[in-house]
Structure formats: structure tokens, C-alpha cells
Amino acid sequence: MATSVIAGTTEVAGTSVSLRDVTRAFGSVRALDSMSLDIAPGELVALLGPSGCGKTTALRIVAGFEQADAGEVLVGGQDVSGIPAARRDMGMVFQSYSLFPNMSALDNVGFGLRMRKAAPATRRKRAAELLEMVGLADRAGQFPHQLSGGQQQRVALARALAIEPRVLLLDEPLSALDAKVRVQLREQIRTLQQRLGTTTLFVTHDQEEALSMADRVGVMRSGKLEQVAEPAELYSRPATAFVAEFVGTMNRIPGQLAADGTVTALEATVPVADAHDASPGTVDVLVRPEGLAVAAADGGNGIVTGRTFLGAVTRVSVLLSGDTEVRVDVSSTEAAAMAPGSAVRVTLPSAAPVLVAGRHTADEAPAPVA
Amino acid sequence: MAPISRAVIRPMMSQPPAGRRGPRRRGQLGIWRWVVLLLAGAYFILPLATAQRFAGLAAFSTVFTQPGFGAAIWLSAQLAIVTTVITLGLMVPTAIYVHLRMPRLKRLLEGITILPIVIPPIVLILGVLDVAPLWLKASQWLLSLEYVILAMPFAYRAIDAGLRALDLKTLTEAASSLGAGWVTTLWRVLLPNLGTALMSATILIVALVLGEFTMASLDLWVTFPVWIVQFDQLNAQMSVAASLFALYVTWVVLMAITLVGTRQARRFGRGEVSLFTVTANSTTVGES
Secondary structure, eight states, X not given: OHHHHHHHHHTXXXXXXXXXXXXXXXXXXXXXEEEEEEEOTTOEEEEEOSTTSSHHHXXXXXXXXXXXXXXXXXXXXXXXXXXXXXXXXXXEEOSSOXXXXXXXXXXXXXXXXXXXXXXXXXHHHHHHHHHHHTTOGGGTTOOGGXXXXXXXXXXXXXXXHHTOOSEEEEESTTTTSOXXXXXXXXXXXXXXXXXXXXXXXXXXXXXHHHHHHOSEEEEEETTXXXXXXXHHHHHHSOSSHHHXXXXXXXEEEEEEEOTTSEEEETTEEEEEEEOTTOOSEEEEEEEOGGGOEEEEOTTOSEEEEEEEEOSSEEEEEEEETTTEEEEEEEEHHHHTTOOXXXXXXXXXXXXXXXXXXXXOOTTTSOOOOO | XXXXXXXXXHHHHSOOOSSSOOHHHHHHHHHHHHHHHHHHHHHHHHHHHHHHHHHTTHHHHHGGGSTTHHHHHHHHHHHHHHHHHHHHHHHHHHHHHHHHHOGGGHHHHHHHXXXXXXXXXXXXXXXXXXXXXXXXXXXXXXXXXXXXHHHHHHHHHHHHHHHHTSOHHHHHHHHHHTTOOHHHIIIIIIHHHTHHHHHHHHHHHHHHHHHOOHHHHHTTOOOHHHHHHHHHTTOHHHHHHHHHHHHHHHHHHHHHHXXXXXXXXXXXXXXXXXXXXXXXXXXXXXXX
């Protein structure tokens, strides 16, 4: 039964992982620039960022597939830099399907135990337990090509967990799967990870994945960690403009920042929560779609360009005068009155403090995340 | 009859698949396929049939007892085995290493492995005989070493095709993260998944060694092809019977290898072992 697996695994769970000033360059490109990160025992930390931000390099350095140029990686307080990947005791699930095509699901899961010279009977028993844990007990005898993508990744997860790894490394394990399977599997991974208490580093470019699964999320950009925080904090108190826009949907509205710590935009003057790097003068006010209000109004300040029904709320896209496009969440009943082409008034509720960033420049800001 | 009428009917019955192949084109293709097959079939079978007729059936029963036949076959078989072992032993680790660690050298390696095709065997053998030490020249294994060079283009291409079909990097890293060292990864993960490629390479090497004449005769070893030519002067009928015998045996062996390989490959969800696939791969030599 699955319980014996859990009992066996909790003893080895709870290893801390620390990256200290890890730097890695590929030619002239700094993939990792003095990155430091502490992962507490049993914690799931997601590294989130656009492609090429260095998140995969960080994971591969922890795994032992890449060497850092400088800095160190500590696992359970010990520097592992000199230890080859094969002896680091880390379970890894890869982005592409990595099951050994010549072995059945059961033999794939048992491979790590075989390398550890486990007796064949023990190995088979434990592999079967793990397959049961990921819900694939009935597929034990099948070969990878007979399994769907989602099943293959579940077998890969079971295989990584079979060795009772000190650290579980997940390198975009869901990105090759279709949307529905992806949601199911991420819930399954998170449940298992919490039950087993395995310290986990998870790399993804999908913010929804990172925010829904991780205890903490590290947002990366150009080889540096911009912010490491719990999902809710990342969303509500982003440390930098990049994080603010990369995580969730963010509107940029032109405004005037005053020296007294208030900003004026959309004919409202509101307090500023964090001015980031902006100095008084013309700035961008950063507001989430739920932070704006919109109402149908003849002669308003914008025109509805589109609506996206999200269930209880509808996200309305509005083109403001001055060529600024914003997205505003309103209840779906209210949105019924805002057909594309109709005039509306977008306002900024004055009570809530807002974030402010330097004036948008096209080459610096990331593409808006819908 | 049947194939042609089917080709005519098919366009009307089946939905054209999306893409370039329209129904008309497909019908034409069907007819041409059979025309080409018939022509090629005639091209291959006519000489064989006439040879068979010339040799007669009686020669087949006595060919095995001809002087030198057994020794020549045995020498060729030994050379085929040793050449295969050396070639695969050299090419497999080299190809894997280059694919994994030095992908930029892939083109260079491809270029180097083509050289034996570009350089005529006669040039190769004269060069070898000029520089090889006497003790090696006196050994039949010098031939094997020469055949290793000759077989390189075919063996490399077959292995290369197999490696391209695998996600080599992910498989080796997965094995490594589970605690497997280099030898274990090669033995338990990579080689089993290269079965089809190794099979193709083996088939090509064996066929090459069993048919090579120039080098063997200049090295003064009576391999099977050399024996056939020598014996031809004594008894042409018997010599033709021996050639046909060799051809049939080779066919049976290749078919057996292909069948076994295909069965194995299907189990792992890989492609089929087919001589034609390998030929298709090696025709890209000129392009690469």
C-alpha cells in the first residue's frame, strides 16, 4: 500500500537546499548572475521566468548536470559541487518524455533502485507501490510508447520518487501536456510532494502553475532573482515592475507622481504603495484588472474593444483616450451592458494604494501577460 | 490487374488527405509504383534466373564438397564477425560521445566517415600494404582492419540515424540522476534503444565483408568472393552455383535479422528494421 511508501520516505525528507552566489556564463551570456536562494526542508519553490532567464540553468546546477563558474550549492548544509549527478540522490522529472523506451513502466520506476542494488523482489514491490501512488498500478507492464503523455510523466514522477530523493527537481514537467491533464497532474504532484515532504525545486514559465503549486515562487530575469515570495505576496506586493507585470495581468496607465507620495491618474489622486524606481513626474500607474472600475457612460473616457467571459467575472478590454488599453474585471451581469464599441468610463477607486513604475519603454517591459 | 484497378478506384473512394497529395496525384503514384516495381524486379530477377539456369540444380548438391569452399566460407565468416565487432566497438561510443558532448563535431565526423567512399579501395589497399609492418601483412586480420575502414560510412550512418531518433541527452541525464554511471547507462539504456540501428549496421557490415573482392585478392587471402573468381576458371558452372548459394544464404540471414529486429523494435514502439531505410539514410551522404 501507499502508506508504507510514505512511512519509508518521511525519514529522508526534509533536506534544505541553498544556492550561494551561483554564477554561470555561457560565452558572453550570463545565464546566472550571483544567484542566491534558500529552500527550506520540505518546501516547494518554483522558479518562474521567461525563457532564457536562467531558471533551468539553476536547476541543472543543483542536479549536477551543469557546473557553476562561481558560488556553491549546499544540500543539507553540505557543498555538493564536487559530487557527480549520479551520486547526488536527486529525483528529476524532465520536460521531454524521459522514460527508457526499452523498459516497462515497472522497470522504469525500479531503475533507480536497481542502481542502488536493491533485491529484485524489493525493487518490484516498491516500484509497484509507487505506480499505485501515481494511479498507474494497472499500467505496470506497459512500455512508454503505450502510455499517454500524462501517464508517462506520472511514471517519470514515480521513478524520480522511487529512490527517496533528498531533493525533487521538476524541469517544466507539465509543459508538453494538454491543458486538462496539466491541471490534474499539477494537483497530483503537489499533493504527493506535501505528503512525502520532499524538498522540491520546480522550474516553469507558466505563472499559473507556479502560483498554484509552490510554497514560494522565485521570479527570475536575466540570471537574477527579482523576488522570492509566497504567491499571494508576489501578486499583491511585487518588488519590481518586472514582477508586477510578469505575475498576473497588470495595466499600465499614465499618471503624474507627486513628491508627497500620491499619484494622479484617471482623474483620481491615490496613495502610492511602492514607487519602485520611479521619480516624481510622468509615470506609469500599475493596476490589476480588479483594481479598476468601469461603468457604461455616454461620453466616457474609453471604448470597449472586447470582452472575455471568465465565469462570475468578465474581463473587459477598454481603449482609453491617449491610446492606452486596459483590462478591467467586472461582474458578468454588469458586463452584459458593455458591448464592444460602447462608450464607458474607467475609474480608479481612490482608497486603494497603487504601484508606480517609470514610464513604459517598449524594449524594456515584458510582453503583457493576458 | 488488381493493383492497377485498385489504384484507379481509390481516388474515388477515399477522402484525399489534407496537404499536397491530391487524389489525382495519388492515383498516378499508384500506377507508377507498380511500373517501377516491375521494372526493378525484372532487372534483379532476370540475371539471377539465367544464372540459376546456367548452373543447374545438380551443381548445388556438389558445391559444398569442392576444394577450398569450406575454408573460404570460414575465413569470410570470421572476417565478418571480427569486422562487425571492431566497427561497432569503435563507432558506437564515438558517435554517442560526439552527439552528446561535441555536437558541433558531428559534421566533421560525417565528413571523415565518407572518406572511404570517396577514396577507391585500390588506393586504400596499396597504401596499407606500403606502410603495414610485415607481421600484420602476414595476418588475415589486416583484412578486418581494412574492412573496418570500408564499413565506416555505412555503420556510422546507421548508428547516427538511431541516435537522432533518441532524446540522447534526456535519457542519459535521467539515467544519471537515478544513479547510473557511464557504462551502465550505455549498456542498460542506450544500447537496447539502438537495437534497430545496430542491427542495420551489422547487416551492412556483414554484407560488405561477404562481398568484398579487391582488398582480399590484393592481400592474397582466399575469401569467399576470391574463391568464386578463382574457381570460376576451373568450373564456371560450379562457381555460379556457389555465388547463388552465397546470395540465397545472405538473403535468408538478412531476412532473419530483419524479422527478429522488427519484432524487438515493435515491442519498444520503434520503427522497423529495414534495409531500405538504411539505404535511404546512406543516400544522404552526398547532401551532407
